[in-house]
Amino acid sequence: MISVRNIHKSFGAQEVIRGVNFEIARGEVVCIIGPSGSGKSTILRCINGLETYDRGEILVDGQKVDPKARSIIGVRTQVSMVFQRFNLFPHRTALENVMEGPVYVKGVPRAQARREAEALLEKVGLSAKFDSYPAQLSGGQQQRVAIARALAMQPKAILFDEPTSALDPELVGEVLEVMRDVAAEGMTMAVVTHEMSFARAVADRVLFLESGTILEEGPPEQLLRHPSHPRTQDFLHRVINPMD
Numbered sequence: 001m002i003s004v005r006n007i008h009k010s011f012g013a014q015e016v017i018r019g020v021n022f023e024i025a026r027g028e029v030v031c032i033i034g035p036s037g038s039g040k041s042t043i044l045r046c047i048n049g050l051e052t053y054d055r056g057e058i059l060v061d062g063q064k065v066d067p068k069a070r071s072i073i074g075v076r077t078q079v080s081m082v083f084q085r086f087n088l089f090p091h092r093t094a095l096e097n098v099m100e101g102p103v104y105v106k107g108v109p110r111a112q113a114r115r116e117a118e119a120l121l122e123k124v125g126l127s128a129k130f131d132s133y134p135a136q137l138s139g140g141q142q143q144r145v146a147i148a149r150a151l152a153m154q155p156k157a158i159l160f161d162e163p164t165s166a167l168d169p170e171l172v173g174e175v176l177e178v179m180r181d182v183a184a185e186g187m188t189m190a191v192v193t194h195e196m197s198f199a200r201a202v203a204d205r206v207l208f209l210e211s212g213t214i215l216e217e218g219p220p221e222q223l224l225r226h227p228s229h230p231r232t233q234d235f236l237h238r239v240i241n242p243m244d
Contacts, residue, residue, distance in 0.1 A: 001026045001157055001188045002047060002079075007056035009042055009212075016042050017053070018212040024157070029189045031199035031220070034209035035235060040192040043209075044159045047190070048079045061156055077105060080150035081159045084166050086142040088134040094121060094145045095130040101153045113152075120148040124178050140171030147178055157188035164195060196239060200224050208232045 002024040009017035016039045024030050032040045045051040047058055049067040058065040060075050088097050098117035102108035108116075121130060124144040134142050143163055150158050160179065164172045176198050183189055183202050193199060199206055199220050206223045208216045208231075216229040227233050 001028075001061055002190065003057075003059040004043070004047070005057045005059075007043070007046060007053050007058065009039075009046060009051065009053045016212050017046070019056075020209075020212070020214055022207060022214065022217070024188060024190055026156075026188055027186045028204045029183045029187075029191065029202055030205050030207060031203040032190065032192045032207045032209060033194070033196070033199065033235075034207075038209040039212040040209055041161050044081065044161050044190060044192060048076055048081050048159060050081070073105075077153055078156045079159060080153050080155040080157075081161065082143070082146050082150050082163050084162045086134070086139075086146045086166075088142055088145060088149075090134050093131050093133055094126060094137065094141075094148075097134075097145055098149045098152050101149065106153070117148070117152060120151050121145070123151075123181075124148050125174070138171060139167045140174045143167065143175045144178055147175070147182065151182070155187075157190070158182070160189065160191040160193070162192050162194065164193070194239060196224055196236070208235070210235075 004020055004022050007017050007020045020043060034040055042051060046053045047065060049065050049072040052067050060079055063071065063075060065075050066072060095117050098120055099113040102113040103110055118130065121127060124147055126141060126144055129137060129141060164175050167175065176195060180202055203220045205217060206220050207214050208223065210231050216223060216227060216232045224236065227236060
């Protein structure tokens with residue numbers, strides 16, 4: 001479904017992605033972990049064309065991702081993204097936020113888009129919040145609206161960029177539960193996360209990034225419990241035992 005081939009990306013003189021290669025199969029859940037500044041979010045933004053890349057090639061379902069080409073519109077309708085900060089339209093209700101993409105991007109009739117948006121908000125546990133504006137919702141509720149909005153485009157894959165990092169700890173669980181449900185339905189997912197319990201329970205594979213390169217990858221049971229690279233070992237120790 002997603003193929004990342006020898007990607008390089010620089011911001012000025014700083015190379016943030018250095019020859020990254022990986023693939024995500026249809027229906028696979030891949031979690032990407034690593035320290036801040038390792039290039040995790042940049043990779044996701046390159047996959048759906050929010051960032052250009054300098055060298056290499058990214059394919060989504062066989063179609064090249066080229067942010068400068070008109071075809072990028074088609075890629076973005078196939079690959080939805082859920083951001084750290086929700087990115088909801090503040091002047092639109094939860095229902096209107098979910099309807100926006102189908103109506104204005106895909107040309108879905110408003111009545112159909114409304115029915116589908118209502119069903120998706122019910123699915124993420126927000127049937128009582130159709131008419132609420134983002135400012136009237138908790139962070140966890142806003143992120144669940146964002147997930148419903150991503151699903152409304154009927155994508156082939158969803159990219160999650162640290163979707164719980166902006167939430168209070170007590171709200172993290174409700175978002176992860178929705179993500180588990182989405183994964184269980186067979187959605188192809190790439191998830192940048194610091195939630196190791198989620199990665200262990202849901203991921204088919206985990207990638208560990210350091211300084212723009214993949215140092216280690218493997219099944220969650222192997223990589224998270226028995227990492228082979230010393231840097232992975234050190235990172236996981238600090239994440240799991242932050243006071244040591």
